[in-house]
Structure formats: structure tokens, C-alpha cells
Amino acid sequence: MPKGQHYGRTQTRAYTSEYHRIFANTFKNLLTVPFGNYSLNADFLSNEHQKFKLTNLECGVRLMTFTINDKPHKIALIIDKRSASNKLYITCPYCHKQRQSLYAIKYAYGCRQCIGLHYASQSERPNERLMRRIRKLRKELWGYDWPDVNNMFEQVVYWPKPKWMRWKTFEHKRGKITELENKYWPMVDTQMKAMFGHNFMPDC
Numbered sequence: 001m002p003k004g005q006h007y008g009r010t011q012t013r014a015y016t017s018e019y020h021r022i023f024a025n026t027f028k029n030l031l032t033v034p035f036g037n038y039s040l041n042a043d044f045l046s047n048e049h050q051k052f053k054l055t056n057l058e059c060g061v062r063l064m065t066f067t068i069n070d071k072p073h074k075i076a077l078i079i080d081k082r083s084a085s086n087k088l089y090i091t092c093p094y095c096h097k098q099r100q101s102l103y104a105i106k107y108a109y110g111c112r113q114c115i116g117l118h119y120a121s122q123s124e125r126p127n128e129r130l131m132r133r134i135r136k137l138r139k140e141l142w143g144y145d146w147p148d149v150n151n152m153f154e155q156v157v158y159w160p161k162p163k164w165m166r167w168k169t170f171e172h173k174r175g176k177i178t179e180l181e182n183k184y185w186p187m188v189d190t191q192m193k194a195m196f197g198h199n200f201m202p203d204c
């Protein structure tokens with residue numbers, strides 16, 4: 001193999017153009033409208049991806065809560081006061097980072113990085129590194145096509161054993177992933193508290 005070239009990559013990659021996106025700059029009016037139930041009025045989105053409840057956190061941050069597949073997906077509206085233009089960002093329900101846009105996938109909204117549309121950067125935070133490791137181990141066990149393989153809200157403890165695998169091997173591998181999942185959420189919690197104060201987690 002010639003130096004500097006890679007062959008044999010068979011993993012299929014998703015491309016960002018296949019997904020619909022919502023953009024932070026289209027939500028500016030939500031900073032001043034009354035709290036309550038709203039809809040995005042976008043035909044390309046499912047009903048559940050359109051309807052949300054606008055609420056306020058005690059720290060003053062406004063929050064959109066979408067109920068998708070019976071689970072709450074919380075997206076905060078954050079104004080970056082460091083920039084002169086007071087640019088508006090929306091937070092990813094998974095990594096809670098400020099983003100200019102989020103992608104609509106089947107049962108969620110997520111940022112490009114969280115839904116695996118490109119390779120992780122080297123400057124990722126420890127919890128992102130852990131998340132990537134969990135997803136990698138999940139894919140080794142259940143495959144890339146398993147519906148919730150990237151969904152950190154789903155815990156592998158309820159996922160079925162692949163037919164070909166011995167129970168002992170399966171329980172060992174699944175136990176390892178569960179152990180990492182148990183480490184993951186406290187890390188996310190700490191990061192969220194650092195970003196939003198102590199008022200982010202409770203429903204309000």
C-alpha cells in the first residue's frame with residue numbers, strides 16, 4: 001500500500017444533505033413571545049418534530065421541549081453575549097453544546113457530531129470521548145443498523161442478545177457497556193450544570 005493512502009474502508013457514511021435541519025437564527029422571535037405551545041410549520045418535519053413547548057428556566061434561559069417518541073428533547077435558546085451581534089444558538093439535546101443548527105433524525109434532534117455525520121475531532125471533551133467509545137462498543141455488538149445504537153438515552157441493558165453469540169460472552173460485553181453508560185451521565189450532568197447553572201435538569 002502506498003504511503004499516506006488508505007484502502008479497504010467499507011463503512012458506509014451518511015451525508016449531511018440527506019437530513020433536514022432547523023436553524024438557530026430562525027428562532028429569534030421565540031426570545032420575546034409568550035410561553036406556551038408552538039409548532040414549527042415545516043412540512044418536511046414530522047408532527048412530533050414540529051410541536052414544542054416553550055418554557056423558561058429560572059436562570060432566564062428559554063427552552064423548547066419537543067416530545068418525540070414519548071421522550072422529551074430539550075433544546076435551549078442561548079444568546080452569545082460575547083459577540084456584538086448577540087448571536088442566537090440552540091443547544092443539542094445530546095451533548096448540550098451550542099449549535100447554529102440541529103438535524104432532524106427519525107426519533108430526535110441532534111447536532112452533526114452527535115448523530116455521527118462526521119468523524120469526531122481531537123479536541124473533544126472527556127464525556128464525548130466516552131460517548132464515542134460506548135457507541136463503538138454498541139456497534140460491535142448490535143451492528144451499525146441497530147435503531148438506537150447512537151441514542152445515549154437508551155440503555156443497552158434491555159437490548160437483545162445477538163443470535164450467534166454465547167450468553168456468557170454477551171453478558172460480559174453488555175456489562176462493560178453498561179458500566180461505561182453509568183459513568184457517562186454524571187459527566188454530562190456536571191457539564192450541563194457548568195453551562196446552565198443548577199436549573200437545567202428539572203422540568204420547569
Ligand SMILES: [Zn+2]
Pocket residue numbers: 092093094095096097110111112113114115
Ligand atoms: Zn450534540
